[in-house]
Amino acid sequence: MSKSTTxxxxxxxxxxxxxxxxxxxxxxxxxxxxxxxxxxxxxxxQQIQQxxxxxxxxxxxxxxxxxxxxxxxxxxxxxxxxxLAEPSN
Amino acid sequence: MYYIDPHIHMVSRTTDDYExxxxxxxVGVSEPAFWAGxxxxxxxxxxxxxxxxxxxxxxxxxxxxxxxxxxxxxxxKEAENVALSREVLSVIPELLDHPGxxxxxxIGLNKNTKNESIVFLEHVELAVQHNQSVLIHTPHLQDKHxxxxxxxxxxxxxxxxxxxxxxxxxxxxxxxRPVLEAGFWAGMTLYPVTKCTPQRAADIVETYGPxxxxxxxxxxxxxxxxxxxxxxIMEMRRxxxxxxxxxxxxxxxxxxxxxxxANFKVPERVRL
Numbered sequence: 242m243s244k245s246t247t248x249x250x251x252x253x254x255x256x257x258x259x260x261x262x263x264x265x266x267x268x269x270x271x272x273x274x275x276x277x278x279x280x281x282x283x284x285x286x287q288q289i290q291q292x293x294x295x296x297x298x299x300x301x302x303x304x305x306x307x308x309x310x311x312x313x314x315x316x317x318x319x320x321x322x323x324x325l326a327e328p329s330n
Numbered sequence: 331m332y333y334i335d336p337h338i339h340m341v342s343r344t345t346d347d348y349e350x351x352x353x354x355x356x357v358g359v360s361e362p363a364f365w366a367g368x369x370x371x372x373x374x375x376x377x378x379x380x381x382x383x384x385x386x387x388x389x390x391x392x393x394x395x396x397x398x399x400x401x402x403x404x405x406x407k408e409a410e411n412v413a414l415s416r417e418v419l420s421v422i423p424e425l426l427d428h429p430g431x432x433x434x435x436x437i438g439l440n441k442n443t444k445n446e447s448i449v450f451l452e453h454v455e456l457a458v459q460h461n462q463s464v465l466i467h468t469p470h471l472q473d474k475h476x477x478x479x480x481x482x483x484x485x486x487x488x489x490x491x492x493x494x495x496x497x498x499x500x501x502x503x504x505x506x507r508p509v510l511e512a513g514f515w516a517g518m519t520l521y522p523v524t525k526c527t528p529q530r531a532a533d534i535v536e537t538y539g540p541x542x543x544x545x546x547x548x549x550x551x552x553x554x555x556x557x558x559x560x561x562x563i564m565e566m567r568r569x570x571x572x573x574x575x576x577x578x579x580x581x582x583x584x585x586x587x588x589x590x591x592a593n594f595k596v597p598e599r600v601r602l
Contacts, residue, residue: 246569254568304530308504312475319480323444325451327487 333580334358337546348394354560357597362401362436373417384428397597401435401465409449432591435465439477463495478505517544520558528565540578
């Protein structure tokens with residue numbers, strides 16, 4: 242479905258918006274650097290750095306990858322951890 | 331273009347908002363029961379809320395030519411109180427035959443706790459016992475991925491559940507695939523900051539196709555935009571998408587899902 246619009250058309254349409262979003266991000270990071278104190282040890286800083294690395298990649302699922310960086314892990318054993326019995330099928 | 335907003339909390343909106351929605355082509359709204367922003371203290375508070383959802387809001391919507399449908403439950407946030415939840419669950423069956431009641435919702439998880447899971451399973455049991463469709467809330471932000479997986483675990487472990495009658499809402503890039511692959515409907519909520527934008531929703535449609543996908547505004551008491559579905563329509567048009575495809579997502583799909591509920595009627599303006 243996404244093939245009906247060309248990459249050139251999307252670039253034309255979204256370049257300024259993308260540029261603006263990158264500038265907002267850069268300015269937010271500058272703001273953090275300028276402020277007193279440090280958040281280098283804050284786990285959220287590491288999440289932001291991981292997300293920035295994903296942005297620089299050529300992967301096709303960057304949005305999904307970034308979502309997962311900001312997600313808590315899923316524990317497939319959660320039911321037994323909560324003492325909730327598996328249903329008897 | 332006519333459309334239905336399949337998940338919007340109109341109790342939080344003004345009568346002017348109904349008027350604006352109507353002017354933008356909204357012919358129907360579906361309003362799941364929700365958290366009021368504070369925890370309600372007794373089952374009587376829920377009785378009053380259910381009266382508002384089933385009697386007052388349909389009348390207010392009708393003044394703007396919009397048909398109002400609703401879903402009943404105790405939401406995930408208040409489900410932490412299991413005793414109160416069970417009291418609320420006990421009053422729901424008497425309302426399930428009420429015109430406009432489409433099923434049980436929005437049930438789900440909030441912080442993915444044991445109590446929330448217990449109450450979720452009891453709601454599912456109620457839906458199965460009364461042959462009801464289910465509308466599901468998935469958690470926000472960092473809790474969304476594990477919470478959605480937990481919800482899918484609970485649903486997929488129950489062979490009595492007709493997956494075609496379950497809508498899992500608030501999906502995003504990291505949760506839409508497992509929901510669709512498991513055979514459920516998926517809703518994308520267009521909501522600033524914590525959920526999806528119209529642009530990202532359009533990306534998800536481009537990636538997964540239009541089958542079993544819906545878009546909604548949530549339009550609740552938080553920072554939200556009740557006209558977000560028209561924003562999605564505009565974004566799809568901006569991308570040159572076919573009008574039929576857009577109509578399928580904003581009108582045909584909600585009708586197809588809701589028609590499985592005995593109390594749903596296709597909005598009159600669509601039938602004309």
